[in-house]
Amino acid sequence: MDVGLWGNALQSSPRAPRPDQAAPSSVTWLLTLECNRRCPYCFYQIIPVRPETGRWPRDAALKGPTAAERIAEMGRIGVADLYLTGGEPMLRPDIGSIIAQASSHGIRVHMVSKFHMHALQAEALADAGLHHITISLDDLRPAEGKRLTGASNYPAEALASIEACLAAGLDLEVNAVVTSLNADGLGSLADRLEDIGCRKLSISAMQTPHFRSSHAKGLEPQADLRPLMDRLLAGASGTMAIDFGAAGGNDKAKPCGATLVCEVGRRSLHILPNGDATRCHYMPKRPDLVIGSLLTHSILDIWRSDTFERWRRPERSMFAGTGCANCGGFDGCNSRGRCVASAFLEAGQANAPDAFCGAS
Numbered sequence: 001m002d003v004g005l006w007g008n009a010l011q012s013s014p015r016a017p018r019p020d021q022a023a024p025s026s027v028t029w030l031l032t033l034e035c036n037r038r039c040p041y042c043f044y045q046i047i048p049v050r051p052e053t054g055r056w057p058r059d060a061a062l063k064g065p066t067a068a069e070r071i072a073e074m075g076r077i078g079v080a081d082l083y084l085t086g087g088e089p090m091l092r093p094d095i096g097s098i099i100a101q102a103s104s105h106g107i108r109v110h111m112v113s114k115f116h117m118h119a120l121q122a123e124a125l126a127d128a129g130l131h132h133i134t135i136s137l138d139d140l141r142p143a144e145g146k147r148l149t150g151a152s153n154y155p156a157e158a159l160a161s162i163e164a165c166l167a168a169g170l171d172l173e174v175n176a177v178v179t180s181l182n183a184d185g186l187g188s189l190a191d192r193l194e195d196i197g198c199r200k201l202s203i204s205a206m207q208t209p210h211f212r213s214s215h216a217k218g219l220e221p222q223a224d225l226r227p228l229m230d231r232l233l234a235g236a237s238g239t240m241a242i243d244f245g246a247a248g249g250n251d252k253a254k255p256c257g258a259t260l261v262c263e264v265g266r267r268s269l270h271i272l273p274n275g276d277a278t279r280c281h282y283m284p285k286r287p288d289l290v291i292g293s294l295l296t297h298s299i300l301d302i303w304r305s306d307t308f309e310r311w312r313r314p315e316r317s318m319f320a321g322t323g324c325a326n327c328g329g330f331d332g333c334n335s336r337g338r339c340v341a342s343a344f345l346e347a348g349q350a351n352a353p354d355a356f357c358g359a360s
């Protein structure tokens, strides 16, 4: 499960481009593509499953001693943040162990989940050292919950999970995706979250998945979201921070060249469930984006590989026939990092103008 594509890129944007690092300072690990939810806006073609205790996700090949060694390497090379996502990370029976290992190496572990968590599970996550958890909840109403997650009892389950995590002392944030279905329910959602002690609500506008999911059709919010945001802020009592992130970011063109767009290869490494390091974890089915396998290579081997270097500093000839081939901004775009996922969406290939292109 994930909340958005360009939204994540925009969260990186306040930083200015910086020289490539000798090692990644953050790692995003897609633990499995299996998921027990059916969110129409998901960026992944998930593997649908029912939650079963102890069942190992079929795609989760980076595990056991190899995973432990890669986590230890993260600690040695100075990775500061590990972001665990999916699919549903809680479907991995070793989730507590992964968090505990990373925490023991001084890494801050963050997780995104839509799992129905009981008190003991939340306490186990806290005991393992989980630094931050994001739980997604878009609407309190059962009918909207069914459309947005596949289960009418999802809102009740999510509220229970949120309360369990808060009681366990976890640093928690709720993320709500705005669609055409739930914009009118966000006020009630914010009020309820504030009542149960939530301290942060992030709101992001739905983006269309890059594989053009038919389930997502018609769900993108059409209206200007600013008036809604202003109303929410005006109604907030001040005990819960409301962050709109990229909620207004449905416009395609973003300023180009001045700010970091894609961190992958600059400061961040993305890992797929099978252990492949990829140029973009939002496109896990594309073998042409794979840089190398962590089942057979260390993080630093992959980080310093020629393959990664070609993604960081591609030849102009690789962009033949596109607007980038003769563009004066070519080097700047390589420095700010290209969003290959949006280039695929727009042009059907990675080496093409992306959603942040300022030339058009």
Ligand code: SF4
Residues within 6 Å of the ligand: 256, 323, 324, 325, 327, 328, 329, 330, 331, 333, 352, 353, 354, 356, 357, 358, 359, 360
């Ligand atoms: S065409 Fe757009 S994306 Fe390509 S190099 Fe120029 S500014 Fe960058």
Ligand code: SF4
Residues within 6 Å of the ligand: 005, 006, 008, 009, 261, 262, 263, 264, 279, 280, 281, 282, 338, 339, 340, 341, 342
């Ligand atoms: S290419 Fe980079 S900026 Fe674009 S979606 Fe993937 S990780 Fe995000």
